[in-house]
Amino acid sequence: MGMNRKRPVTRADIAKAAAVSETIVSYVINGNRYVNSAKRQRVLDAIETMKYKPNHFARALKGxxxxxxxxxxxxxxxxxxGKLIREIDSIAYRSGYFVTLCADHDDDDFVQRIYSHFFDGIIIGSAKFPLQNIQRLVDAGLPLVLLEIRDYSKVNGVYGLINTGLYQGARECVKYLYDHGRKHLLYIDRIDEKGGASAIDDWRLKGFIDQLREFDLTLTDDNIITGCSSEQAIIESVRKIFSQSHFVPDGIVGRNDYSACIAMKAVKTIGLSVPNDVAIVGFDNSRLARFSSPALTSMEIRQKEIGTIIMNMLNSLIDERASFTGRIEQYLETKLVVREST
Amino acid sequence: MGMNRKRPVTRADIAKAAAVSETIVSYVINGNRYVNSAKRQRVLDAIETMKYKPNHFARALKGxxxxxxxxxxxxxxxxxxGKLIREIDSIAYRSGYFVTLCADHDDDDFVQRIYSHFFDGIIIGSAKFPLQNIQRLVDAGLPLVLLEIRDYSKVNGVYGLINTGLYQGARECVKYLYDHGRKHLLYIDRIDEKGGASAIDDWRLKGFIDQLREFDLTLTDDNIITGCSSEQAIIESVRKIFSQSHFVPDGIVGRNDYSACIAMKAVKTIGLSVPNDVAIVGFDNSRLARFSSPALTSMEIRQKEIGTIIMNMLNSLIDERASFTGRIEQYLETKLVVREST
DNA sequence: CTGAAAGCGCTTACAG
DNA sequence: CTGAAAGCGCTTACAG
Structure with missing residues (x-):
């Protein structure tokens, strides 16, 4: 709307003030043609004093x-x-971008809505965004960086992929517990409000499972608590597992620190001790891990570095797309921060 | 860029497919003129099958x-x-908006950059955004909703203001501690990476101070720890306060749960007991409060409701701006959630 | 009831 | 070295 908004300064105003043609103003702004230096200066001065900012819609309309x-x-x-967005925002701002943040949505419209808003680039950090939609975005030539929360090996074309080490990280959680004598391991998935389970191609879950197999530990449905839609649901599931006689966990891996803390709470209410009876490892190395009691051993994910790498990759894809022929990958290591819960 | 992006479907394609003029397509989409129903149907069918989405830049260019x-x-x-953004995103998506998230920035360019991107509305949840910039946005007629983290009574014009109860909440924290026999109260400000102190018009700080005065409690610089740029800085400041003889706190109010948890940690390292020696209250009622040990008494801010109210207000301001003549206000209550730390 | 046309604020191929 | 003009994809006042 904005019927009562002040009319913003346009390129025509600048041209008038600087006594040059509108064309000259454009070329000064875009720096893609020689312009007489006196004129250039007049234009720059006018831009400065009139606080002119180009209309991004008009520019975007012209490609x-x-x-x-x-x-x-x-x-x-x-x-x-939270940490990731903070870092991305900070770099993006310096590069002249605004960052639009969006949960993923199931409806068919979502991808179309993305198209119609002409984003310069897209970052996907969602385990649930359908692969075929990702492929559509890549096929449409949109600069895209994927955070490898799950297996994206089936996506073809030019895009960036950041392997944040979740798979190896999950395996290391299991190894660490195993090396400390824990052989009955329980995985706590994150809370999903709709009660959905993580897909099996979720890297953390997959790492947990693969490492259990490598160690020849028995693996049944009992080893994985998933599809919980609330804290209470997780607590009840944990209590149920522990009330059985045939499988009593002595180690827990949480998909994130939050899940791990909930499990810790559940274990404590049963009267068991952490870490003596049950050792617990989380993921994220968040504030929660530092202030829980006992303090939570947790797999550190370097969000700040990830943010930097995402933006570098995205900037490359936006500015030099033609120079890439396939997917660009970058691998980051995780690191286990040992505290009192193991 | 996007030189190798597929050309998106445009209004002209729809007009051709539906065998009508481009004008008709526009009127069908905008629903602001009578259109022959057979034509209308052909247009709608074409839009459906060709998955057409209007170009938002072009529309925005036309106001x-x-x-x-x-x-x-x-x-x-x-x-x-985090909670707030989640709720806002969810409502915004349903209303057809994308939400751009941005930290506030000091440079002069910031406001101009905001203008040139033609946002339909702006939400400000920052204690640091300069008042004069806010006034400029209001004066320009931009629909604006302010989260009352600080005192905005000097801002004139049409805008929305959401009083999230922080001032009253802070006073209640002090009252609660006072009623439980604590008369030596310490306020822990949030971490500020640049080491800046909260302005005195920050509602939480102001509430703390005003309530101390009302109770005739002594109030010096010792009562407030601010300007810390790291956890470690807070811990050291807390230890320093406690090492003095003339003022030994028996109650702490944290600006948020994070600050409160850091203070709790510091107090414990001194060898004091929480809550026996020192009672602690936080703000936000976050996960941290539930999983810290002892669990933290915390002031609950109803983020989900706040998100809903923000979006309702903003939608009104965007769609019916003309019907407002001054600022719209809404007040929310906070609620103290008592746990083990008091 | 409906269409051709002007115009939003830009960029840049084209023609000097 | 520089400007007039076409055009990006829309909306809507204007003229039938």
Whole structure:
């Protein structure tokens, strides 16, 4: 709307003030043609004093960048994304972008809505965004960086992929517990409000399972608590597992620190001791891990570095897309921060 | 860029497919003129089958909505904003908006950059955004909703203001501690990476101070720890306060749960007991409060409701701006959730 | 009831 | 070295 908004300064105003043609103003702004230096200076002065900013819509209409990037995340609230978004925002701002943040949505419209807003680039940090939609975005030539929360090996084309080490990290959690004598391991998935289970191609879950197999530990449905829609649901599931006689866990891996803390609470209410009876490892190395009691051993994910790498990759894809022929990958290591819970 | 992006379907394609003029397509989409129902149906069918989405830039250029709103926050990482953003995103998506998230920035360019991106509305949840910039946005007629983290009574014009009860909440924290026999109270401000102190018009700090005065408690610089740029800095400040002889706190109010947890840690390292020697109250009622040990008494801020109210207010301001003549206010109550730390 | 046309603020191929 | 003009994808006042 904005019928009562002040009319913003346009390129025509600048042209008039600087006594040059509108064309000259454009070329000064875009720096892509020689312009007489006196004129250039007049234009720059006018821009400065009139506080002119180009209209991004008009530029975008002509095929220029919109200076908006989109970040699709499925756990906006968590510590993991909080840190990531903070870092991405900070770099993006310096590069002239605004970051639009969006949970992923199931409806068919979502991808179309993305198209129609002409984002310069997209970051996907969601375990639930359908692969075929990702493929559509890649096929459409949209600069795309994927956070490898799950297996994306089936996505073809030019895009960036950041392996944040979740698979190896999950395996190391299991190894650490195993090396400390824990052979009956329980995995606690995250809370999903709709009660959905993580897909088997979720890297953390897959790492847990693969490492259990490598150690020849028995693996049944009892080893994995998933599909819980609330804290209470997790607590009850944990209590149920522990009330059985045939499988009593002595080690727990949480998909994130939050899940691990909930499990810790459940274990304590049963009257068991952490870490003596049950050792617990979380993921994210968040504030929660530092202030829980006992303090939680947790797998550190370097969100700040990840943010930097995402933005570098995305900037490359946006500015030099033609120079890439396939997917670009980058691998990051995780690191176990040992505290009192193991 | 996007030189190798597929050309998106445009209004002209729809007109051709539906065998009508481009004008008709526009009127069908905008629903602001009578259109022959057979034609209308052909247009709708074409839109459906060709998955057409209007180009938002072009629409915005003609003065229509951009369908982007901006959320300026100064603590993206914290629990408070995480929940808020989640709720806002969810409502915004249903209303057809994308939410751009941005930390606040000091440079002069910031406001101009906001203008040039033509957001339909702006939400400000930052204690640091300069008042004069806010006034400029209001004066320009931009629909604006302010989260009352600090005193905005000097801002004139049409805008929305949401009083989240922080001032009363802070006073109640002090009252609760006072009623439980604590008369030597310490306030822990949040971490500020640049080492800046909260302005005195920060509602939580102001509530703390005012209530101390009302109770005739002595109030010196010793009562407030601020300007810390790290956890370690807070811990050292707390230890220093406790090492003095003339003022030994028996109660602590944290600006948020994080600050409160850090203080709790510091107090424990001194060898004091929580809550026996020192009672502690936090703000946000976050996960941290539930999983810290002892579990933290904390002031609950109803982020989900706040999110809903923000979006309702913003939608009203965007769609019916003309019907408002001054600022719209809404007040929310906070609620103290008592746990083990008091 | 409906269409051709002007115009939003830009960029840049084209023609000097 | 520089400007007039076409055009990006829309909306809507204007003229039938």
């Amino acid at each position: 220029k960048k919109s200076n908006h990037i989109l970040f699709i995340a499925d756990d906006i609230e968590g510590d993991y994304f | 229509k909505k951009s369908n982007h709103i901006l959320f300026i926050a100064d603590d993206i990482e914290g629990d408070y904003f």
